Amino acid sequence: MIEKIEMIDIVKQFPLVRAVDHVSFSAYSGEIHSLLGENGAGKTCLMKILYGMMKPDEGQILVNGQPVSFHSPRDSIALGIGMVHQHFMLSPVMTVTENIIAGVEPRKNHIFIDMDKAVKDVQALIDRYHFSIDAKAFVQDLSVGEQQRVEILKALYRGARLLILDEPTAVLTPQEVDALFDIMRNLKASGTGIIIITHKLKETLAIADKISVLRQGKLITHRQDLGESTMDDLAEMMVGRDVELNVSSEGPVEGEVYFEVEHCSLTRNGLPVLKDVSFNIRKGEVLGIAGVEGNGQSELAEVLTGNIKADQLVMKKDGVEISGDSHSLMGQGIGHIPEDRLAMGLIVEKSISENLILGYHGRKRFCSHGVLDRKNINSFADSTIKKYGIKTPDGNQKAASLSGGNQQKIVVARVIEEEPDVLVVCQPTRGVDVGAMEFIHHQILGLRKAGKAVLLISADLDEVMNLSDRIAVMYEGKIVKTFDADKVSARELGLWMTGEGNES
Numbered sequence: 001m002i003e004k005i006e007m008i009d010i011v012k013q014f015p016l017v018r019a020v021d022h023v024s025f026s027a028y029s030g031e032i033h034s035l036l037g038e039n040g041a042g043k044t045c046l047m048k049i050l051y052g053m054m055k056p057d058e059g060q061i062l063v064n065g066q067p068v069s070f071h072s073p074r075d076s077i078a079l080g081i082g083m084v085h086q087h088f089m090l091s092p093v094m095t096v097t098e099n100i101i102a103g104v105e106p107r108k109n110h111i112f113i114d115m116d117k118a119v120k121d122v123q124a125l126i127d128r129y130h131f132s133i134d135a136k137a138f139v140q141d142l143s144v145g146e147q148q149r150v151e152i153l154k155a156l157y158r159g160a161r162l163l164i165l166d167e168p169t170a171v172l173t174p175q176e177v178d179a180l181f182d183i184m185r186n187l188k189a190s191g192t193g194i195i196i197i198t199h200k201l202k203e204t205l206a207i208a209d210k211i212s213v214l215r216q217g218k219l220i221t222h223r224q225d226l227g228e229s230t231m232d233d234l235a236e237m238m239v240g241r242d243v244e245l246n247v248s249s250e251g252p253v254e255g256e257v258y259f260e261v262e263h264c265s266l267t268r269n270g271l272p273v274l275k276d277v278s279f280n281i282r283k284g285e286v287l288g289i290a291g292v293e294g295n296g297q298s299e300l301a302e303v304l305t306g307n308i309k310a311d312q313l314v315m316k317k318d319g320v321e322i323s324g325d326s327h328s329l330m331g332q333g334i335g336h337i338p339e340d341r342l343a344m345g346l347i348v349e350k351s352i353s354e355n356l357i358l359g360y361h362g363r364k365r366f367c368s369h370g371v372l373d374r375k376n377i378n379s380f381a382d383s384t385i386k387k388y389g390i391k392t393p394d395g396n397q398k399a400a401s402l403s404g405g406n407q408q409k410i411v412v413a414r415v416i417e418e419e420p421d422v423l424v425v426c427q428p429t430r431g432v433d434v435g436a437m438e439f440i441h442h443q444i445l446g447l448r449k450a451g452k453a454v455l456l457i458s459a460d461l462d463e464v465m466n467l468s469d470r471i472a473v474m475y476e477g478k479i480v481k482t483f484d485a486d487k488v489s490a491r492e493l494g495l496w497m498t499g500e501g502n503e504s
């Protein structure tokens with residue numbers, strides 16, 4: 001059983017980047033250790049080394065004081081280490097149990113898979129830590145939060161006593177985060193050690209016993225006790241400067257109505273998803289959408305940007321009706337930062353420069369007479385990489401070589417730099433560090449100041465409240481209420497988001 005894990009003087013060198021630079025790090029059973037650091041600081045690499053997925057160039061790992069060497073995750077799993085990656089690796093068409101036992105199936109007479117035993121064991125594990133999911137459910141029918149729990153169960157089923165969670169909360173709703181934290185507390189009480197990577201400092205303060213902070217591959221701080229620490233302290237440790245954690249919009253909106261959406265309806269699989277949604281956004285205004293995930297917000301963004309065809313929709317920009325597929329709407333000044341950036345926004349095997357102009361390569365500044373203007377593209381890429389703090393040696397590197405947060409920044413940068421007339425932005429700061437969050441918030445407000453219309457969809461209520469001028473609450477596919485952002489509290493929004501608001 002794992003009591004203590006030590007990583008000593010670990011180095012990981014890529015041809016042009018030293019991802020981990022002489023780091024020593026330890027984790028103990030029954031403790032929650034938060035690993036912090038900017039995008040590209042080396043958190044994921046360090047943890048992949050501990051999990052046997054990446055080979056260090058130097059250094060040693062000790063389990064309970066004994067040196068070990070991991071050739072693959074098979075070796076680390078055998079010793080009780082489990083890791084849940086930021087991108088799920090589940091098969092949607094299989095059940096919870098089938099996913100969990102894959103590769104380690106219990107057998108009858110060493111031949112047939114003993115499914116009854118598997119379901120029973122998995123259900124027992126689910127009940128023991130209050131995971132509240134059904135062992136026989138199909139993964140495709142589960143919410144994101146539930147799928148995450150399946151990933152954790154998968155590690156526990158293999159006997160994990162030290163669990164590494166790489167940004168487990170990035171895609172969760174606030175309610176799902178609470179449920180995950182309850183599970184983490186149960187695991188901790190049963191002696192499991194947990195290492196959690198997160199960019200949400202509030203979460204670190206809520207759940208962690210200890211913290212370690214990486215910066216540019218080096219361990220720069222370790223705290224055993226978070227007693228008096230504040231979010232500002234943590235932000236400063238990570239970034240090495242003061243960070244403005246709450247960037248907010250200022251000044252009234254005086255522009256005329258610019259973007260109008262009328263009677264937007266959508267049915268999917270026979271069910272109404274959007275029900276007669278109408279709203280408008282003025283020039284220089286940010287309209288935020290607040291809602292519990294699954295109430296139509298994602299579909300609204302998809303419909304307005306031409307990625308899904310609505311049953312009914314009238315859209316006007318500056319009084320003129322606009323319509324078309326995603327490419328045509330992009331040409332008509334509708335910018336879209338999609339929620340699922342890795343699936344919809346990036347081609348990871350292409351270079352960073354190519355990704356930075358993806359979809360915009362036909363623009364005059366990138367292309368003349370049908371020929372790509374390499375010089376302009378490269379200078380645009382260089383300046384954007386610098387401006388957005390994308391950590392890479394240069395724009396010719398493949399997007400696949402970037403850290404998770406830096407991949408996210410590419411899609412955000414590409415769309416914002418185009419300065420669309422109307423920006424539809426979903427979860428703009430998911431996966432990025434606090435410094436980048438501050439920067440992206442300033443960019444969105446920059447578009448507002450330039451007189452553009454912004455539709456902001458985010459699961460982060462603080463983000464919605466800080467950046468928006470008005471907030472529309474979506475519930476069951478409808479806009480149930482619209483508020484002036486400075487006249488509403490998080491509590492009141494919460495009531496409307498759960499269908500409990502009333503006009504009194």
Ligand SMILES: Nc1ncnc2c1ncn2[C@@H]1O[C@H](COP(=O)(O)OP(=O)(O)OP(=O)(O)O)[C@@H](O)[C@H]1O
Binds near residue numbers: 038403
């Ligand atoms: N396969 C690779 N090839 C080249 N460089 C890599 C590779 N994987 C990671 N890197 C580089 O190593 C550094 C550390 O990356 P890592 O993924 O550990 O960052 P991180 O701290 O997890 O960041 P984030 O918060 O954005 O997820 C980055 O500069 C990254 O570009």
Ligand SMILES: [Mg+2]
Binds near residue numbers: 043166403404405
């Ligand atoms: Mg990472």
